[in-house]
Amino acid sequence: xxxxxxxxxxxxFFILLGVLTLTFLLSRVLPGSPVxxxxxxxxxxxxxxxxxxxxxxxKPVAVQFLVYLRDLAQGxxxxxxxxxxxxxxxxxxxxxxxxxxxxLALTIVIVVGIPLGVLSAVRQNTWPDHVVRTTSIAGMALPxxxxxxxxxxxxxxxxxxxxxxxxxxxxxxxxxxxxxxxxFYLVDSLxxxxxxxxxxxxxxxxxxxxxxxxxxxxxxxxxxxxxxxxVLQQDHIRTLxxxxxxxxxxxxxxxxxxxxxxxxxxxxxxxxxxxxxxxxVEFIFDWPGMGGYAVGGITRNDFPAxxxxxxxxxxxxxxxxxxxxxxxxxxxxxxxxx
Amino acid sequence: xxxxxxSASETMPVGRTNTRGAECHEGPFEPGRAALMGDFVGRNxxxxxxxGLFLIILLTALFAPWLAPYDPNNIDFSVxxxxxxxxxxxGTDDLGRDILSRVMFGARTSLIIGINVxxxxxxxxxxxxxxxxxFGGRLDSILMRLTxxxxxxxxxxxxxxxxxxxxxxxxxxMIALAISWFPWYARIMRxxxxxxxxxxxxxxxxxxxxxxxxxxxxHILPNAWTPALVQASMDFGYTILAAASLSFIxxxxxxxxIEWGLMVSLSRSKFLDYWWTAAFPGLAxxxxxxxxxxxxxxxxxxxxxxxxxxx
Numbered sequence: 291x292x293x294x295x296x297x298x299x300x301x302x303f304f305i306l307l308g309v310l311t312l313t314f315l316l317s318r319v320l321p322g323s324p325v326x327x328x329x330x331x332x333x334x335x336x337x338x339x340x341x342x343x344x345x346x347x348x349k350p351v352a353v354q355f356l357v358y359l360r361d362l363a364q365g366x367x368x369x370x371x372x373x374x375x376x377x378x379x380x381x382x383x384x385x386x387x388x389x390x391x392x393x394l395a396l397t398i399v400i401v402v403g404i405p406l407g408v409l410s411a412v413r414q415n416t417w418p419d420h421v422v423r424t425t426s427i428a429g430m431a432l433p434x435x436x437x438x439x440x441x442x443x444x445x446x447x448x449x450x451x452x453x454x455x456x457x458x459x460x461x462x463x464x465x466x467x468x469x470x471x472x473x474f475y476l477v478d479s480l481x482x483x484x485x486x487x488x489x490x491x492x493x494x495x496x497x498x499x500x501x502x503x504x505x506x507x508x509x510x511x512x513x514x515x516x517x518x519x520x521v522l523q524q525d526h527i528r529t530l531x532x533x534x535x536x537x538x539x540x541x542x543x544x545x546x547x548x549x550x551x552x553x554x555x556x557x558x559x560x561x562x563x564x565x566x567x568x569x570x571v572e573f574i575f576d577w578p579g580m581g582g583y584a585v586g587g588i589t590r591n592d593f594p595a596x597x598x599x600x601x602x603x604x605x606x607x608x609x610x611x612x613x614x615x616x617x618x619x620x621x622x623x624x625x626x627x628x
Numbered sequence: 629x630x631x632x633x634x635s636a637s638e639t640m641p642v643g644r645t646n647t648r649g650a651e652c653h654e655g656p657f658e659p660g661r662a663a664l665m666g667d668f669v670g671r672n673x674x675x676x677x678x679x680g681l682f683l684i685i686l687l688t689a690l691f692a693p694w695l696a697p698y699d700p701n702n703i704d705f706s707v708x709x710x711x712x713x714x715x716x717x718x719g720t721d722d723l724g725r726d727i728l729s730r731v732m733f734g735a736r737t738s739l740i741i742g743i744n745v746x747x748x749x750x751x752x753x754x755x756x757x758x759x760x761x762x763f764g765g766r767l768d769s770i771l772m773r774l775t776x777x778x779x780x781x782x783x784x785x786x787x788x789x790x791x792x793x794x795x796x797x798x799x800x801x802m803i804a805l806a807i808s809w810f811p812w813y814a815r816i817m818r819x820x821x822x823x824x825x826x827x828x829x830x831x832x833x834x835x836x837x838x839x840x841x842x843x844x845x846x847h848i849l850p851n852a853w854t855p856a857l858v859q860a861s862m863d864f865g866y867t868i869l870a871a872a873s874l875s876f877i878x879x880x881x882x883x884x885x886i887e888w889g890l891m892v893s894l895s896r897s898k899f900l901d902y903w904w905t906a907a908f909p910g911l912a913x914x915x916x917x918x919x920x921x922x923x924x925x926x927x928x929x930x931x932x933x934x935x936x937x938x939x
Contacts, residue, residue, distance in 0.1 A: 308777030316793040431917035435876045436910040447900040565782035588792040600789040607782045
């Protein structure tokens with residue numbers, strides 16, 4: 291375990307270095323972009339020179355990269371051109387919003403998507419299976435933004451059950467203020483005992499969470515089904531059946547255990563999808579998270595914001611994969627031997 | 629391995645069990661071509677459905693200028709934001725342009741995006757995978773760690789960052805998507821090459837002192853490209869989806885380009901009152917991606933019988 295952990299950490303370090311190099315290349319070395327974005331149309335030669343010097347672009351690339359790494363090590367991602375704040379603090383403020391959104395969506399996916407996949411596998415080629423399979427094939431072809439707009443059209447436009455966008459009603463947030471402790475509005479408003487604020491936050495959460503969950507549900511259900519089908523075809527399951535072990539026990543005690551590792555993979559994958567999907571979902575629902583911050587940065591030429599958000603999301607994704615890898619080893623000791 | 633019900637039919641003699649009347653062949657072991665076709669269709673209903681849908685979309689894209697009832701760019705304020713009618717089957721947008729005609733022309737954009745992105749991704753990924761799998765060793769580790777870097781980003785995020793760096797445009801969005809997608813081809817190709825590089829014909833070629841390049845191109849590539857092809861057919865739909873998403877958030881296609889994601893995006897300010905401005909281009913994306921996914925699924929079943937009945 292220890293050697294494995296060490297190996298994995300070394301590997302992750304190099305991937306991280308690669309990711310940093312890539313974001314560095316994208317943000318500094320590519321022609322034009324940052325300077326042009328800072329100065330707008332038709333800057334004079336002196337202005338360009340001054341801007342290049344200010345950004346450190348007149349130095350050799352290797353030096354620039356080291357400076358970039360040094361700044362990162364100090365938690366400095368640059369200053370957002372849009373908000374005028376350090377990107378790090380901007381991201382810190384928005385982290386809770388994204389995390390609340392993705393955590394709730396992931397919960398829905400695990401609670402609904404995985405059982406649906408198991409059901410589909412256990413009832414292979416009967417009508418529940420066909421329904422689940424058809425919906426998940428169809429679901430994979432639906433763009434996230436279309437799901438989101440459909441939600442808005444039905445539940446805001448027609449029924450008026452939920453708000454169109456945002457994270458909380460501005461007036462309610464003013465009338466019933468609460469301290470930001472966890473970054474989760476649901477938790478923070480409850481801790482402060484602000485029932486109205488809690489209600490508003492919960493209502494605002496429903497549509498984006500459901501959209502995000504639906505977007506990755508199809509993939510999760512599909513993979514769960516396929517792994518479960520594979521497991522159910524294995525010899526040890528057939529042997530159990532031959533011994534007369536009841537179906538329920540076969541499915542829940544033995545088969546599900548064998549699918550734990552693939553399920554962990556699926557959950558990791560789903561979370562990745564969500565981090566990607568959150569970019570679009572936050573954009574549509576005007577959700578004040580990191581994804582929306584990145585998109586807003588692109589359209590308003592706020593380059594440090596885009597790269598900062600990208601980097602942070604990639605690091606979260608990488609760490610998550612590492613955690614899942616370690617969980618594999620906890621779940622399946624056989625992997626030690628390899 | 630137990631047989632699932634879908635694959636059970638494959639074990640039955642085709643001629644005898646055929647219930648398709650006139651097409652039925654007398655000889656039990658020599659089914660006619662029509663019967664074989666019929667059996668293929670019966671076993672791969674979804675594949676055939678996908679193929680049919682895709683053909684319609686392809687033909688629409690090819691013949692859009694002749695099929696479209698209106699000029700897709702013709703602005704006519706006298707009919708702006710009209711609902712679906714006989715004159716405008718999918719209604720009109722805020723500039724009075726015919727949405728059906730725009731959806732038809734949009735098929736061109738989406739198919740071109742899909743083909744270009746996959747082609748470029750394969751052009752980068754396949755050589756990397758070939759070299760990596762064939763030579764192995766340190767070169768392999770370096771190349772694979774390199775591709776890992778590109779896979780370390782959550783989906784859609786890397787294309788967004790690259791497009792942002794290159795400057796928002798449709799071409800740059802396509803480049804960004806190709807760069808984000810190539811690692812998959814490198815990995816798949818590498819796996820396929822590794823499984824055949826120790827085959828006898830490869831060592832035979834080596835002993836005949838045929839150059840590595842020639843072995844790779846003439847002997848290994850033709851035997852290792854199937855998984856990449858299946859992957860390409862699956863990815864085609866996702867690239868169309870991803871490109872539409874990029875256009876939607878405003879960093880892909882720009883007006884006057886006619887692109888479905890862009891059409892949905894432009895309808896955002898008014899879709900709550902005029903649903904058709906978003907619904908039909910959205911539906912077009914959905915149907916296209918669905919068709920391609922069904923084809924991809926079917927192709928994998930046909931080319932890789934091991935997975936049959938599981939999907």
